Amino acid sequence: MAGINDPEQIAHALKTARTIAVVGCSPEESRPSHAIARYLLGAGFDVIPVNPGHSEILGRPCYPDLASIPMNVRLDIVDVFRRSEFIPEIASAALARGAGFFWMQDGVVDEGAARRLAAAGIPVAMDRCIYRDHSAL
Numbered sequence: 001m002a003g004i005n006d007p008e009q010i011a012h013a014l015k016t017a018r019t020i021a022v023v024g025c026s027p028e029e030s031r032p033s034h035a036i037a038r039y040l041l042g043a044g045f046d047v048i049p050v051n052p053g054h055s056e057i058l059g060r061p062c063y064p065d066l067a068s069i070p071m072n073v074r075l076d077i078v079d080v081f082r083r084s085e086f087i088p089e090i091a092s093a094a095l096a097r098g099a100g101f102f103w104m105q106d107g108v109v110d111e112g113a114a115r116r117l118a119a120a121g122i123p124v125a126m127d128r129c130i131y132r133d134h135s136a137l
Contacts (some may be wrong), residue, residue: 002123009123012132013101017076018046021066023090024081025049025092027057028065032090033081034058036131043134048073066093079103079130087113095120103130123130 003009022037025047029035037058041047049057052064063069066078078092078099087110094102095117102117104110104126114124125133 002118002121004112004118004124004126005128006123010125010128010133011137013077013123013125014130014137017100019048019074020045020079020130021048021050021063021069022079022081023050023066025051025057025062026081027051027054036079036081036105036129037039039131040134044114048075061111066090066099067099069097071097074100076100077103077130079105081105082108084108086112090125094122098112101125105129 018038022033024033024035028033032110037047047060048069049060049062051062054062056062057093077096091113099122102122102124106127106129109127114126117124
């Protein structure tokens with residue numbers, strides 16, 4: 001069963017994922033979402049920026065939302081850099097897309113969405129940094 005902040009599921013996701021959608025990815029180099037997306041690219045992941053205000057970030061096509069990413073692209077991890085109030089909508093989109101893992105970055109918490117995702121079989125990392133967890137492996 002999928003869990004929330006389960007260390008084994010987190011490690012497995014980070015070791016096996018290829019494609020990571022970074023929701024709230026910023027084009028500004030000073031923003032954590034930009035720096036972490038750049039780190040993930042350097043670590044060999046296929047990063048898909050998601051930000052409705054841009055068509056390209058980090059030289060990659062950028063999509064306005066998860067639903068706009070082509071359906072033939074498997075989303076191994078959805079990594080979210082948005083405030084907690086936006087999580088229910090993003091979680092619903094991740095469920096609709098059949099995301100493999102749902103990641104809420106530091107400070108992002110939504111217990112209800114986390115339980116809904118886990119109940120649907122999508123493991124969740126909540127209030128955690130994907131950079132810190134990946135670099136610790």
